[in-house]
Amino acid sequence: MTKILKSPQELQVLSDALLKAYDQNQTLLEKGGQLPPLSLLIDCAKRIKDLLFPGFYSDDLLIFENRQYQVGADLFALAQQLKKLISLSLCHCEDQPCLESERDQRADEIAWKFLEYLPELRNILFLDAQFALEEDPAAQYLEEVILTYPGFQAICYHRIAHWFYAQKIPYIPRGISEYAHGKTGIDIHPGASIGIRFFIDHGTGVVIGETTQIGQRVKIYQGVTLGALSVKRSLLGKKRHPTIEDDVVIYAGATVLGGKTVIAKGSVIGGNVWLTNSVPENSTITCAPMDIQSSTTPKKITTKSIKNK
Amino acid sequence: MTKILKSPQELQVLSDALLKAYDQNQTLLEKGGQLPPLSLLIDCAKRIKDLLFPGFYSDDLLIFENRQYQVGADLFALAQQLKKLISLSLCHCEDQPCLESERDQRADEIAWKFLEYLPELRNILFLDAQFALEEDPAAQYLEEVILTYPGFQAICYHRIAHWFYAQKIPYIPRGISEYAHGKTGIDIHPGASIGIRFFIDHGTGVVIGETTQIGQRVKIYQGVTLGALSVKRSLLGKKRHPTIEDDVVIYAGATVLGGKTVIAKGSVIGGNVWLTNSVPENSTITCAPMDIQSSTTPKKITTKSIKNK
Amino acid sequence: MTKILKSPQELQVLSDALLKAYDQNQTLLEKGGQLPPLSLLIDCAKRIKDLLFPGFYSDDLLIFENRQYQVGADLFALAQQLKKLISLSLCHCEDQPCLESERDQRADEIAWKFLEYLPELRNILFLDAQFALEEDPAAQYLEEVILTYPGFQAICYHRIAHWFYAQKIPYIPRGISEYAHGKTGIDIHPGASIGIRFFIDHGTGVVIGETTQIGQRVKIYQGVTLGALSVKRSLLGKKRHPTIEDDVVIYAGATVLGGKTVIAKGSVIGGNVWLTNSVPENSTITCAPMDIQSSTTPKKITTKSIKNK
Numbered sequence: 001m002t003k004i005l006k007s008p009q010e011l012q013v014l015s016d017a018l019l020k021a022y023d024q025n026q027t028l029l030e031k032g033g034q035l036p037p038l039s040l041l042i043d044c045a046k047r048i049k050d051l052l053f054p055g056f057y058s059d060d061l062l063i064f065e066n067r068q069y070q071v072g073a074d075l076f077a078l079a080q081q082l083k084k085l086i087s088l089s090l091c092h093c094e095d096q097p098c099l100e101s102e103r104d105q106r107a108d109e110i111a112w113k114f115l116e117y118l119p120e121l122r123n124i125l126f127l128d129a130q131f132a133l134e135e136d137p138a139a140q141y142l143e144e145v146i147l148t149y150p151g152f153q154a155i156c157y158h159r160i161a162h163w164f165y166a167q168k169i170p171y172i173p174r175g176i177s178e179y180a181h182g183k184t185g186i187d188i189h190p191g192a193s194i195g196i197r198f199f200i201d202h203g204t205g206v207v208i209g210e211t212t213q214i215g216q217r218v219k220i221y222q223g224v225t226l227g228a229l230s231v232k233r234s235l236l237g238k239k240r241h242p243t244i245e246d247d248v249v250i251y252a253g254a255t256v257l258g259g260k261t262v263i264a265k266g267s268v269i270g271g272n273v274w275l276t277n278s279v280p281e282n283s284t285i286t287c288a289p290m291d292i293q294s295s296t297t298p299k300k301i302t303t304k305s306i307k308n309k
Numbered sequence: 310m311t312k313i314l315k316s317p318q319e320l321q322v323l324s325d326a327l328l329k330a331y332d333q334n335q336t337l338l339e340k341g342g343q344l345p346p347l348s349l350l351i352d353c354a355k356r357i358k359d360l361l362f363p364g365f366y367s368d369d370l371l372i373f374e375n376r377q378y379q380v381g382a383d384l385f386a387l388a389q390q391l392k393k394l395i396s397l398s399l400c401h402c403e404d405q406p407c408l409e410s411e412r413d414q415r416a417d418e419i420a421w422k423f424l425e426y427l428p429e430l431r432n433i434l435f436l437d438a439q440f441a442l443e444e445d446p447a448a449q450y451l452e453e454v455i456l457t458y459p460g461f462q463a464i465c466y467h468r469i470a471h472w473f474y475a476q477k478i479p480y481i482p483r484g485i486s487e488y489a490h491g492k493t494g495i496d497i498h499p500g501a502s503i504g505i506r507f508f509i510d511h512g513t514g515v516v517i518g519e520t521t522q523i524g525q526r527v528k529i530y531q532g533v534t535l536g537a538l539s540v541k542r543s544l545l546g547k548k549r550h551p552t553i554e555d556d557v558v559i560y561a562g563a564t565v566l567g568g569k570t571v572i573a574k575g576s577v578i579g580g581n582v583w584l585t586n587s588v589p590e591n592s593t594i595t596c597a598p599m600d601i602q603s604s605t606t607p608k609k610i611t612t613k614s615i616k617n618k
Numbered sequence: 619m620t621k622i623l624k625s626p627q628e629l630q631v632l633s634d635a636l637l638k639a640y641d642q643n644q645t646l647l648e649k650g651g652q653l654p655p656l657s658l659l660i661d662c663a664k665r666i667k668d669l670l671f672p673g674f675y676s677d678d679l680l681i682f683e684n685r686q687y688q689v690g691a692d693l694f695a696l697a698q699q700l701k702k703l704i705s706l707s708l709c710h711c712e713d714q715p716c717l718e719s720e721r722d723q724r725a726d727e728i729a730w731k732f733l734e735y736l737p738e739l740r741n742i743l744f745l746d747a748q749f750a751l752e753e754d755p756a757a758q759y760l761e762e763v764i765l766t767y768p769g770f771q772a773i774c775y776h777r778i779a780h781w782f783y784a785q786k787i788p789y790i791p792r793g794i795s796e797y798a799h800g801k802t803g804i805d806i807h808p809g810a811s812i813g814i815r816f817f818i819d820h821g822t823g824v825v826i827g828e829t830t831q832i833g834q835r836v837k838i839y840q841g842v843t844l845g846a847l848s849v850k851r852s853l854l855g856k857k858r859h860p861t862i863e864d865d866v867v868i869y870a871g872a873t874v875l876g877g878k879t880v881i882a883k884g885s886v887i888g889g890n891v892w893l894t895n896s897v898p899e900n901s902t903i904t905c906a907p908m909d910i911q912s913s914t915t916p917k918k919i920t921t922k923s924i925k926n927k
Contacts, residue, residue, distance in 0.1 A: 288909035291597035
């Protein structure tokens with residue numbers, strides 16, 4: 001293959017044009033600020049998940065007898081990376097200290113506080129995995145859920161992201177939740193409040209909005225949206241997504257919208273149902289039979305009448 | 310950046326708390342068992358795909374003249390990794406030998422048997438790619454399908470996963486299918502039985518359940534669910550997903566549910582149709598025109614009446 | 619772990635069988651042709667995105683003072699890789715020069731022309747990011763959009779893919795758009811023509827077809843399909859996907875089909891609407907209230923009547 005034909009001068013012209021474009025529409029970086037690069041954010045997210053379930057995702061901790069040393073070393077390495085990530089993220093908080101030394105100290109405190117949350121988080125995620133095993137007829141082992149289920153990965157990353165959201169750290173919460181979204185097709189805003197024993201099956205296309213509140217033992221299928229009725233910016237900070245109480249099941253493709261909509265406990269929302277109002281306890285809401293048309297019989301028929309042919 | 314502030318003693322406290330959490334809710338690993346880490350599983354899945362279509366995905370085999378040596382070396386390397394993966398997976402079979410030497414021998418046999426299946430698998434996948442090329446007006450070359458189409462990646466990984474499912478190996482089938490799900494948004498349970506010349510277009514949101522049976526030359530679009538009417542654990546092992554016969558097309562967003570539901574050959578299921586009953590041969594099932602409302606005309610209008618405005 | 623049991627002779631048999639399968643159903647590679655491997659294609663796509671927003675995705679360019687040297691070096695490295703990628707891709711053009719030296723020169727020219735487009739592309743993408751920030755009540759910073767939003771990644775990769783599509787280079791356009799599809803769940807055909815200030819929120823399941831035309835300031839939500847009414851191969855090259863004019867909003871799950879369908883400017887298409895006809899300017903199209911059934915009240919009720927209980 002021949003060498004690239006252009007001269008260093010031509011490369012210089014190109015480089016200058018690009019540098020000019022950066023400065024024409026500046027991001028925080030061009031203004032002299034700092035940002036956590038996505039690569040660092042994803043590295044931290046993976047390290048956290050590895051520490052929650054060592055031996056499952058990466059093959060670093062297969063020797064059971066050595067694990068106490070390994071856990072110590074992994075915790076220390078994570079602490080360093082996490083501190084760097086948090087410190088870079090804090091650059092964007094108006095109400096945070098701007099001196100690098102102060103920011104570093106605050107990052108140190110937050111990183112440590114998160115590491116202290118890990119044992120509790122492991123326990124909560126264990127309950128999520130157990131609930132998936134109990135509820136999914138296709139699940140064979142608890143370990144299979146932890147190792148492979150996208151719904152489990154999604155709730156794992158969500159509970160991490162939600163912790164950072166509660167600390168009001170910029171970038172990290174959304175960065176982690178969008179990383180999980182990309183891996184699983186499940187889009188849970190880091191602000192959503194989700195009770196213990198939560199299970200999403202299949203999951204692709206699920207969207208759960210920022211101010212959603214979900215109780216315990218809730219089960220959700222692919223394509224469910226828990227969303228807002230309006231997306232006006234004036235609603236920022238107000239409750240605009242629904243409340244889902246304990247023991248509710250929401251089947252594939254259902255849409256539940258609005259900050260005042262409450263799905264009361266024990267209810268079942270059927271596939272493709274579109275709901276913008278509250279439903280009382282133990283309701284079962286399903287779509288009316290669909291009107292469909294068949295070319296083999298010219299008249300309009302319902303699903304039921306097809307059966308009788 | 311300043312060093313992390315905490316002392317070794319504080320790190321020890323943190324590490325002990327995490328180790329205690331591991332032991333409070335033990336997985337197989339904490340009980341002294343073994344598991345295939347996800348990293349090994351994904352490594353094997355990629356190596357298999359590379360060997361089926363050398364030169365397409367990784368850039369290791371670009372020198373055509375050397376390929377026989379390369380194929381031999383790649384087969385040997387895959388055999389070693391696959392054996393390790395299968396051996397670790399077999400730890401979870403109640404009816405499998407527990408001695409490591411016996412398990413290794415069984416893993417060796419299964420790995421070899423799989424490698425022997427590769428030529429047939431290459432032929433079958435070639436037919437899938439050809440069918441996609443024939444059916445998709447946007448496809449230009451066979452190589453484009455193999456290189457880039459998510460529907461092709463999904464059926465490729467599914468046919469691998471299904472082979473391991475048939476051997477009743479734990480973890481590997483679901484691990485491979487969830488890896489493909491994450492890459493493509495297409496969720497095919499490894500148990501699903503799928504005939505030759507199968508094509509999924511676009512694909513995001515497709516869900517195909519464990520006991521689904523699909524004939525030859527079937528075409529499916531994004532968001533289609535072939536699912537169960539009930540998810541009770543008592544149904545485990547029973548046929549609970551539909552049968553799709555030869556030459557059926559199912560358009561985007563359609564839902565077909567139930568183990569007794571048969572879409573007979575040559576039928577076309579329209580977009581968004583919801584079906585829980587069988588349809589006879591060569592049926593065309595579509596939704597009735599949707600009732601929609603428009604703010605520019607206050608009365609309730611159908612799609613058709615809009616056209617006339 | 620014991621060694622793999624088979625002899626070199628047995629490995630040879632396996633290798634021969636696989637080589638035979640390659641030759642039984644030959645791709646371009648087995649016919650002596652060349653292809654860009656997916657790994658090279660993805661490497662180029664990532665390098666381009668890194669150069670458009672340095673410091674955001676990889677951590678290579680954090681030292682602001684050095685950036686002019688870094689940008690020059692990164693441009694040069696990208697030029698080399700891009701030239702290799704384009705040259706390998708051009709092997710499949712019937713109307714392109716077949717001599718490697720001629721192909722390399724053409725690849726060089728195309729690579730350079732693309733690099734010259736980078737400053738303009740940066741400016742356009744900046745407008746997309748600004749529009750997302752203005753329209754999404756959950757967005758806090760412009761940098762958050764660029765760093766984490768899947769809709770922004772999708773339009774970024776689409777604008778790159780569309781440039782190569784306009785140059786009629788094989789593989790690269792679809793390769794980049796399917797890479798983005800895999801990362802975001804958003805499937806935009808590289809042929810789609812999209813105006814400035816474009817925003818897709820959440821995005822999973824969005825499908826935008828090859829001949830779609832989209833104006834300025836258009837907003838689209840998850841699960842929207844802008845598709846064709848028919849997928850016959852005879853339609854290849856004809857306009858078969860809709861036209862979406864300026865300032866249109868299309869909510870989650872809506873389907874708009876057909877090459878003659880025009881959503882005129884300022885219109886709002888509600889969630890789950892199914893449209894195959896044009897709508898006039900400033901229309902608001904919504905589904906009629908859904909008929910749903912509730913087990914707590916035996917009679918058929920609408921969403922509204924539930925509210926009154």
